[in-house]
Amino acid sequence: MATKVGIDLGTANVLVYIKGKGIVLNEPSVVAVNRDTDEILAIGEEARQMLGRTPANITAAKPLKDGVISDYDITERMLKYFIRKTCGSSRFFKPVIMVCVPSGVTEVEKRAVREAAIMAGGKEVYLMEEPLAAAIGAGMDVTEPSGKMVIDIGGGTTDIAVIALGGIVTSASIKMAGDKFDEYIVRYMRKVHKLYIGERTGEDIKKAIGTAYPREEEVSMECRGRDLVTGLPKTVTITSEEMMEAIEEPVNTICESIHGVLEQTPPELAADISNEGIMLTGGGALLYGMDQKVKERTGMEVKVAEDPKSCVAIGTGKALDELDRLQELSMNQRGPRYSKRGRR
Incomplete structure (x- = not known):
């Protein structure tokens, strides 16, 4: 019997859910590539550690942007690595995969996700809209x-x-979404503190003291970066109130x-x-x-x-068990919602 796998192919992280095992993988969707040889050097957390720290011939980047594939070849290789890591590499027992896509993606973008999952080793590939999977994963x-x-x-x-x-x-x-929060924090630090920081530092600040609503007690942290005036390393203290202003x-x-x-x-x-x-x-x-x-x-x-982080992946896995019922409901409303593609 084929393994049923739910994949949350996120811009920031890839989560894999396997029926009977739960979440078996949660890694950043980052790939480090040697541009001279096209060789993949690292995938996931190891590649994330390289962001902003690589020499000229190595690129550490996210192959998905704004919820869709921006680099098809790298996404396919990343998916293949994650599927083999979680399901093994058997030629005969290929998994049935459900992949989530944002609700506003085009047919071309859906096809790119589907084809990438098939080439990565999926026997049958279904697509599901993220908010529906999130609702199922949240227990609704x-x-x-x-x-x-x-x-x-x-x-x-x-x-x-x-x-x-x-x-x-x-x-x-x-x-x-989350990446934009990081981007706005980086912009704020440049504009207000004249401090140049990287994407990873922006994310760390968001997690530590980022806020969308006034806190009862203000918190602060030290932030290190490069002074845009002198060009030298510099440390400044920033507050949660400033971060609320940054991501407003x-x-x-x-x-x-x-x-x-x-x-x-x-x-x-x-x-x-x-x-x-x-x-x-x-x-x-x-x-x-x-x-x-x-x-x-x-x-x-x-x-x-x-x-909250695992809802979409859990929802995709659960949806595979309820696929017939969900397909019947969606057919009764506005035509088929769950698109399937098998190996040719």
């Missing part, structure tokens, strides 16, 4: 007629959706998109959401005060999933 029953709202704040995209009867009723996918724009953009989706939601489903509240998933849900910010802007209760 998406097959019920009552409306549910899920917000998945990932690395490259934020997916917002209202779900009922196993399908997405209204949704939005915006390229404003992307946080507000996400809140405006949530408001936009609620405006398009049928009144009966909006009433259901008002009663049940909103579910936050994805790594961005762990940003301090994000739930409070969304609650302030919508006036509704906001819950953070138990394991």
Whole structure:
């Protein structure tokens, strides 16, 4: 019997879920390549350690950008490495794979993901929209007629959706998420402190003192980088209040998109959401005060999933077991939602 594998092919991290084992892999979606020989030197956490520290002939980069494949060849090789690492390399027992894609991707982008998963060793490959997988992974029953709202704040995209009867009723996918938070922090440090820092440092600051809503007690940390005036190494002390100011724009953009989706939601489903509240998933849900910010802007209760980072991967794995039921529901609504492609 073929192994059933759910893959959250994220801009920041790749998570692999195997039925009966749970999450078996959680590594950064970063690949280090020798540009002279086209040889892959490192994948995952080892490659992430090289970001911003490589010599001229080595590139450490993310092959996915804003939730979609930007470098097909490298993505395929990365997927093959992760699938072999978790499922083995048997020629005869190839896994059945469910891969998540953001809700707003085009058919061309879907095909690129599907083909990459097939070339990486998938026997059959299904695609699923991220907010639906996130809702299933968060423990929500998406097959019920009552409306549910899920917000998945990932690395490259934020997916917002209202779900009922196993399908997405209204949704939005915006390229404003965790990576943008890092980018805005880097920009703020350059503009306000005249300090040049790298992407990794921006992410570390976000995790340590980043905030979307005022904290009861202000926290601070030291940040090291290069002084843009003197060109020498420099250390400055930054506060959580400054970081709230730094990421105010992307946080507000996400809140405006949530408001936009609620405006398009049928009144009966909006009433259901008002009663049940909103579910936050994805790594961005762990940003301090994000739930409070969304609650302030919508006036509704906001819950953070138990394991927000793993929701999409867990949801894809669970969806493979419920595939027939979900396909039947989606066919009854707006045509097939789960696209399948097998090996030729």
